[in-house]
Amino acid sequence: MGALRLETMQIRAATLLALLALGAVAQTPVSPWESVKALAPGTEIRVASATAETIQGTLKSVTDSELVVLKPGSGPQSLPRDRIMSVSVNGKGHRLRNALIGLGVGTAVGVGVGYGIGHAGCGKSGGWCDLNEGVGVAIGGVGGLVGGTLTGVLWQTGGWRKIYTP
Numbered sequence: 001m002g003a004l005r006l007e008t009m010q011i012r013a014a015t016l017l018a019l020l021a022l023g024a025v026a027q028t029p030v031s032p033w034e035s036v037k038a039l040a041p042g043t044e045i046r047v048a049s050a051t052a053e054t055i056q057g058t059l060k061s062v063t064d065s066e067l068v069v070l071k072p073g074s075g076p077q078s079l080p081r082d083r084i085m086s087v088s089v090n091g092k093g094h095r096l097r098n099a100l101i102g103l104g105v106g107t108a109v110g111v112g113v114g115y116g117i118g119h120a121g122c123g124k125s126g127g128w129c130d131l132n133e134g135v136g137v138a139i140g141g142v143g144g145l146v147g148g149t150l151t152g153v154l155w156q157t158g159g160w161r162k163i164y165t166p
Contacts, residue, residue: 036087036164037062044090045069046160050083086165093158099149106148107141114140 039045039059046056047069057071067079067087118136 032164032166033064033081036067037064039089039163046088046090047079048085048088049079050085055079084164084166086162088160088162091158091161093156095153095157098152098155098157100152102148102150102152102155103145104148106144106146106151108144110140110142110144110147111137112140113144114138 039062041059041061043059044057045059046054047067048054055069055071055077057069057077060068060070060076062068065081067081067084069077069079071077114136115133116136117140118133
């Protein structure tokens, strides 16, 4: 009975694996240039050209053969696709999200550390050992809140992300 059940499970697993493999083969690969063509006009981009010049500006338009960038102070600049070495987009920063995450994590850690210090009782009087649990939690929570929030605000996110290289 057990051998038959094992054999049935193996057949089902092999069938599932074959179906998943067929699904993967059926997918058509997306050209890297398609990701550039999918960008909305007005997106901030940075283009490295074959002439070793990096152009930063706002995307005006993209076709199969060229990319047009609005460069501040000089107007639209057309770049043929075969001269483009890479295209990068400027990622959105998440300062508020990071600050809120830092606030939550910092407060939780601060409360835990403050409780531990207040609960320890140290065995001697003086310094941190005289704190009770409530005072330890309050001091640790406020310290963690401030430290975590500042860390979240100052944490760098976003930046340039390369979306095309030939």
